[in-house]
Amino acid sequence: MTTISAVSVFCGSRLGDPPAYRAAAEELGSLLARRGIRLVYGGGGIGLMGILADAALAGGGLVTGVIPEFLVEHEVEKSDVTDLVVVDSMHARKTRMFELTDGCIVLPGGLGTLDEAIEVITWKQLRLHDKPVVVVNTDGFWEPFLALVEAVIGGGFAHPDVRGLFTVVDRVDQALPALEAAPEANPEVLTSHL
Numbered sequence: 001m002t003t004i005s006a007v008s009v010f011c012g013s014r015l016g017d018p019p020a021y022r023a024a025a026e027e028l029g030s031l032l033a034r035r036g037i038r039l040v041y042g043g044g045g046i047g048l049m050g051i052l053a054d055a056a057l058a059g060g061g062l063v064t065g066v067i068p069e070f071l072v073e074h075e076v077e078k079s080d081v082t083d084l085v086v087v088d089s090m091h092a093r094k095t096r097m098f099e100l101t102d103g104c105i106v107l108p109g110g111l112g113t114l115d116e117a118i119e120v121i122t123w124k125q126l127r128l129h130d131k132p133v134v135v136v137n138t139d140g141f142w143e144p145f146l147a148l149v150e151a152v153i154g155g156g157f158a159h160p161d162v163r164g165l166f167t168v169v170d171r172v173d174q175a176l177p178a179l180e181a182a183p184e185a186n187p188e189v190l191t192s193h194l
Contacts, residue, residue, distance in 0.1 A: 004176065004179050006037060006039075007038070011052060013044050014110060015047050024172050025052040029051070029052040029055025033060055034061075038063070039053065040100045041064075042066065045076045048107060094119055132167065132182030136169055138171075164186055
């Protein structure tokens with residue numbers, strides 16, 4: 001069982017169309033605040049990121065934003081967070097967010113969110129960490145990603161146990177229990193082809 005005191009949340013800098021995405025971000029921010037778990041997120045004040053951070057702050061939670069300097073204007077940095085860390089690149093953002101937390105939760109988002117999710121899952125495959133990663137499949141948003149993972153496995157490019165590198169849940173209220181109960185990665189996901 002993993003103890004979670006801080007969690008990275010990857011999500012969109014846009015709102016997305018279905019209201020369910022916004023509701024999920026708000027619910028997660030509130031839930032983290034109630035549980036006393038620090039939110040570490042991309043530092044923006046717009047889109048799902050802004051809703052997530054606002055909900056955590058409104059609930060009395062601690063919020064750390066991590067934003068690359070070149071995105072400060074585009075993502076409209078959220079200056080009222082507990083801590084704002086400005087870094088020099090997108091890679092530094094992901095690395096710093098990861099260093100500050102005990103696990104990762106992925107909500108709906110765009111290409112940046114997909115990049116962040118893939119990178120932390122790949123780091124886990126490479127055995128660079130053993131932190132839990134949970135994907136919240138709100139309204140089936142991540143179904144195409146899950147199909148792609150199956151295609152990678154079916155094409156012989158990954159061990160079937162790569163499925164165990166992350167946990168998929170349908171609802172926000174399932175995310176924290178899934179983080180806490182996440183299994184360790186099977187070493188064969190890295191070594192099976194060697």
